[in-house]
Amino acid sequence: MRLIYNKRLKNWVEMTELELNNKPKVHAKLSVMLALLKAFKLVELLTLTNCLLAIVAIVYSLMLPVKALALLMLVVSLGIFYVALRIRIDITLFERWDSFEMDALDDALRKINSKHHTGRTLEARLQGSYSLFKLGLLSILVQFCLLMILVWLA
Numbered sequence: 001m002r003l004i005y006n007k008r009l010k011n012w013v014e015m016t017e018l019e020l021n022n023k024p025k026v027h028a029k030l031s032v033m034l035a036l037l038k039a040f041k042l043v044e045l046l047t048l049t050n051c052l053l054a055i056v057a058i059v060y061s062l063m064l065p066v067k068a069l070a071l072l073m074l075v076v077s078l079g080i081f082y083v084a085l086r087i088r089i090d091i092t093l094f095e096r097w098d099s100f101e102m103d104a105l106d107d108a109l110r111k112i113n114s115k116h117h118t119g120r121t122l123e124a125r126l127q128g129s130y131s132l133f134k135l136g137l138l139s140i141l142v143q144f145c146l147l148m149i150l151v152w153l154a
Contacts, residue, residue: 026122030094033126036133037091040084043140047080050143057150069150076143083136090129097122 050073057070093105106118120128 029122029126030097033129034091034094037087037094037129040087040133040136043080043136044084046140047077047084047143050147051077053147054150057154061154063153066150066153069146069153073143073146073150076139076146080136080139080143083132083139086132087129087136090125090132093125094129 054070054073054077058067058074061067061070093100102119106116106120109116110118
């Protein structure tokens with residue numbers, strides 16, 4: 001790790017030798033991941049719509065299996081919204097990546113979540129965000145399957 005002075009932000013930034021030597025590569029990886037993570041807003045909107053449909057099914061349906069499936073859809077929605085929250089946090093962190101000192105970032109994240117893994121590289125953090133993204137997509141797929149079953153039963 002070396003300290004370098006960031007002229008744009010007018011502060012010192014700690015970077016690994018790999019990050020110093022491959023700054024365009026790091027910027028490209030961050031840009032691609034940010035674009036991918038920002039696309040998750042569509043999943044949030046679809047989940048919100050599915051939540052409203054599930055609430056309507058719970059309120060107006062007389063059949064117990066329909067109500068149970070609608071409730072299960074709401075539970076899946078909670079999981080998707082949790083993933084969306086984590087993705088939004090990652091978006092904010094990646095947008096400001098150049099201005100963070102890694103030790104301070106890890107300390108702040110550990111105060112929020114005691115299970116936070118410290119000392120992770122940018123690659124590991126990007127891979128974790130991508131895993132969250134895939135989990136969110138899988139969850140919305142499950143939610144749509146539940147919706148199709150719900151429509152079929154109704």
